[in-house]
Amino acid sequence: MSKQRLQANEQGHLVLGGVDATRLAQEYGTPLVVYDVAAIRRQIQEFRAAFTRSGLRYQISYASKAFATVAMYQVIDEEGLHADVVSGGELYTALQAGFPVRDLSFHGNNKSLAELEMAVENHVGVIVLDNFHEIELLKRVLVDRNASCDVMLRVTPGITAHTHRYTQTGQVDSKFGFDVDSGQATRALQKVLAIPQMNVIGLHAHIGSQIFDVTGFDLLVKKLMTISAQWRDRLGFTPRILNLGGGFGIAYTATDDPLTPADFIQPIAARLRQLADRYQLPLPEVWIEPGRAIVGPAGYNLYTVGSRKDIPDLTTYLSVDGGMGDNIRPALYQAKYAAVLANKMNEPTHETVHLTGKYCESGDILIDQLALSRNEPGDLIAVLDTGAYGYSMASNYNRNPRPAVVFVEDGQAKVVVRRETYADLVRLDVRYE
Template structure:
């Protein structure tokens, strides 16, 4: 096997994923196809856990479900003894179907419905992340009606902006998420919760954004959480059991990206919390993180079959695949960049003229890759895009009434279908005649 610069293996000139020939996967399951190398998922979880254990702190690695939620994904997280965070009733339901332990679930969201909150309470979700005053009122009523209690944490906006796409920033003051610290919203929320005997105030949560490459923002957020803890300890005699610093650790999508290893972010965060807690005379809290993209993203591959070609003289050639923005909207939504290879010609030398990889959807913006050099391309070739595991299938749609792809997990040379490809009948199953 030959290992190339962008961390992929080949055999007989074919791209290998988890010991399985990707071209054979494309032929067996059809394309578009989403493939996950499960060993990469397990490996990254292990790296995160090792950081905490080496630093001798209590912790949880809480997988951020929004990156990619499915029954099989939750089963992997259960096998790895992970915590998960969910953001909807649908994710709670899927976790239940997977047999995931509800005490290791935290429920996020800035507009949880009464029905979703009741579902969380009735199924004994481990902790509910309170995001606003309306939600505190809703949850209080539900707890009273059900005559029960629950763990809660406050999500705060620490006033720290991450260096990332503006849509991926969540920690700044001007955000739809959480209680603002500077205006004392967070302090007011704390008082309400502490005075409610049905709510056990477990800790504080902050999340500054996604796809972040710099450590400084995380360290600043961690220190701010400790400072806030010290302030609340002095004023209210309250000390958080848990500081949850969120996720957002950046990964490599293209050759332009040069992220540090995700676990190095965590090491810096843990050391900052330990040092600051010691300075403030506080007990060291448990430290939780919520990685999604950094666990699942690098493990994912999208396989497409190449169809038509359009050559625009003196501009560029458009190479069209049988998927596009319906199974990966990130390039259209965020101008996200990806790398790819021809899976059936993985070691061939690329041609000098760059091409543009276009999707099949009726939108001019449906371009998966703007500029890439590939070997000689023919209809029927299989294109494999790297690092598509996060927010691809999770945001997939039936735009143009195209079918959502199948999802396959591979590990140790074995492949298993974990999500079936939609059928045309699936598209109209909920439709009613007029």
């Protein structure tokens, strides 16, 4: 995020969604996760506007794994989005929110029998088949219940996005999907077409995350349209939906230069039209699955400054009251973030520090080199763009409670996830006697 886009009030305090960040910290405590709901809505509207200009039939499916709570599902329902879930827990949360199940798709490379039963019993809109074992499991569930459902096939297209190796999902060596080049995908389609309880509506692929270049999506469109033409000629089947997955990058630091939704969607639309004409195929409906791109820039983690360790002629460690328990991405992915001193927004930079957490790990460093103004214990740090994969990957490591989550919009703040208590930490423990 560009720090120039941040707002400060007359007191020099960071303002989020019309609310003073220091007030949020005082009222709800820290560490605290804050979402600017208007920013979420704006990003959704930008994706929608780009698709509308493209003329494509489309579906925007929010990738729940980025951040899934009852309140989040309520917001995306208000915005008319589809959503994808990857576990029984995400599905249950969506159901608790009253999210329309017809607008859900169910992903995952190892869905359990119980999860597939849950999806079928609740009439989930589409199940994305990931492997041969899952085809057999779903067939069993559908036959047992005399039911049917729409499915997509997830394919592995052999395309590697230029991202962290843990977030690359489209290359041949991946745990996800049916490999295209080996013929697995074709065999899977033949198998599913022979099952009357399954209605194949499309193809799905995902090439990675935090992508800043449209090249990978262009190659993906070519691959999927080529497969579609081959399957039409060989099997008499043409997918009506191509789900291109997500992975649209955001700006975590000043060095990140992400594309806009239009930058991705316009060339994709042009390539689809060209290939549809070349292969004499109907123009498919296009689905995308943004998660980070929708909630990442809208999220902030607020921390209170605590201890400090100055190592002469070397460095300074500045510790806060959260860390890898509420944002493990820096330790897990070496992810980079920007941050500001939220109660001293207008003061000049004074020093560079290692911003560290309170967890008992040397690797619990939130930001390796952070330029800050003069600070002291009790000051408020805001780490920016933490809305994706922060709270959703949070843990109780060191038996620390997970933070509260607050939504802010139009000057109002509302707790949407209560702060865990120490009692919550032992709620499921059983004494050994």
